[in-house]
Amino acid sequence: KMDTSPALLLLLTLAFCCPGMDGQSLQIKVRSPKDISQLRVGQKLELECHTDKNHGASWIRQDRSGTLHFIVFINSISRATFEGNLKTSTRFEASKDSTIHRLAVKSFTPQDQGSYFCVMNFNQMLHFSPGQRAFLPVAPSTPAPTTQGSTTAEPKMQEDLNFFCHIFIWVPLAGACLLLLIALAITIMLCQRKAPHNPLQIHLCSESPALPSGTWMFWQSGEAADNQNTANAR
Incomplete structure (x- = not known):
């Protein structure tokens, strides 16, 4: 992006269309006689362009978006021509002292921020100085106020986590206990179904190891024969 003022267009045309003839270099730099690291709105900004040749010079500004803005041209006899071909400006002051070209922003505003070039x-060649940055200091960001909702969110989240932990611990444990109770109940029911009505046999069912079915029938037959012999003897 670029300002379309005629003076700036003329400068850029000379830069691209008129190459140097003898290759001589030009020393040019911009500085501020005062500390501008902490600029304030309304402060006067003073810049100096130092060169080793007594020639005319122009001041331009490049804003944050990269657009170039023409400010003033100072010829070799110290006559200044501001934007719009004006001899004076309500915003800027310009002067020349030998090889030093001076520019002053009378009252610095946020719109004046950018990099200034001489x-x-x-x-027949355009020589640009390194840019002199002039920006207002960035205001420190203030932390967001802590609300009551944010302070109670963490304890509530901790309670939810504890609740889920309890579920994961106690649900499997309760399931295991339930399975044990079911297994115990099934075992008791099976034992009651298989147990004989004779109290002696119930005692044997609960305490003696299980016997094969043939052995059990043989034992019952032997017991009946003994009882018959006893009755005959009487």
């Missing part, structure tokens, strides 16, 4: 046409 441009000089020497031997």
Whole structure:
């Protein structure tokens, strides 16, 4: 992006269409005589362009978006021409002292932020100085206020986690106990179905190891024969 003022377009046309002839270099740099690291709104910004040649120079500004803005041209006899071909400006001051070209922003505003360049046409070539950054300090970000809802969110979350932990621990344990109770009940029912009505046999069923079915029938037959012999003897 670029400002479409005629003076700036002329400068760029010279830069691209008029190459240097003898290859001589030009020393040019921009600095501020005062500390501008902590600029404030309404403060006067002063910049100086130092060169080693007594030639005319222009001041331009590049904003945050990259757009170039023409400010002023100062010729070799110290006459200033501001944007719009004006001799004076309500926002800027410009002057020249030998090889030093000065620019002052009378009252710095957020719209004046950017990088300032000094441009000089020497031997049919445009020479740009390194940019001098001029920005207002960034305001420190304030942390968001802590609300009551955010302070109670963590204890509530901890309670939910404890609840789920209890579920994962006690549900399997309760299921295991239930299975044990069911197995015990089935065992008791099976034992009651297989147990004989004779109290002696119930005692044997509960205490003696299980015997094969043939052995059990043989034992019952032997017991009946003994009882018959006893009756005959009487």
